[in-house]
Amino acid sequence: MGAILPYMILAFFIFILVCVGLVLWRYLFAGLKDERLFIELKQAELETLLTTVRAEVDDFFDLAAEDKAEIIEERKKIAALVAGLAVPGVTIPIAKEEPAALPDFQTAIDLAAKRQQEPEEPPKAPEPPETPPATVEPVSTAAQLHSRKDKIQDLSNEGFDRIEIARDLGITLNEVDLAMTMKD
Numbered sequence: 726m727g728a729i730l731p732y733m734i735l736a737f738f739i740f741i742l743v744c745v746g747l748v749l750w751r752y753l754f755a756g757l758k759d760e761r762l763f764i765e766l767k768q769a770e771l772e773t774l775l776t777t778v779r780a781e782v783d784d785f786f787d788l789a790a791e792d793k794a795e796i797i798e799e800r801k802k803i804a805a806l807v808a809g810l811a812v813p814g815v816t817i818p819i820a821k822e823e824p825a826a827l828p829d830f831q832t833a834i835d836l837a838a839k840r841q842q843e844p845e846e847p848p849k850a851p852e853p854p855e856t857p858p859a860t861v862e863p864v865s866t867a868a869q870l871h872s873r874k875d876k877i878q879d880l881s882n883e884g885f886d887r888i889e890i891a892r893d894l895g896i897t898l899n900e901v902d903l904a905m906t907m908k909d
Contacts, residue, residue, distance in 0.1 A: 877904040 873894070880890045891901045 873900075874904045874907060877901055881905060 873896070876894060877890055880893065885893070887898055887901045887905075891898050894901075
């Protein structure tokens with residue numbers, strides 16, 4: 726029995742290691758099955774949604790093609806009416822247009838993605854309405870410079886910095902610096 730005891734201890738130790746290994750395996754990988762099922766469910770939902778979106782986009786393109794065909798027909802009718810009203814000897818050129826092919830689904834998605842990546846241009850400020858020229862006596866250049874220098878000095882004394890003064894008066898920073906360094 727003395728020779729069997731070390732083998733029994735070794736077998737018991739291996740049994741304990743296998744049990745600990747199984748417990749760890751179950752503890753570490755039990756959540757993976759649930760996560761895999763969740764991912765498969767979400768993938769199926771996304772595929773269904775993509776199929777719906779593709780069908781809607783195809784319907785949209787079909788409707789757009791029908792509307793474009795109707796517009797072309799109406800243009801032809803208008804051209805015929807204009808031709809019927811034509812004065813003898815005067816011709817009105819009517820350009821024949823071929824309908825442009827509608828993009829397929831993937832091209833439309835690529836264009837939309839490209840538009841999203843491009844930064845939007847800031848809206849342009851409306852141009853001020855033109856005012857009629859005033860009948861004011863012309864002021865000499867020296868008087869204009871002295872007036873601007875006074876405005877710059879006044880704003881500087883009020884605590885405005887160079888950038889704010891330039892922005893308020895619509896001049897460059899160099900002009901502000903020059904006016905601030907000029908002596909009377």
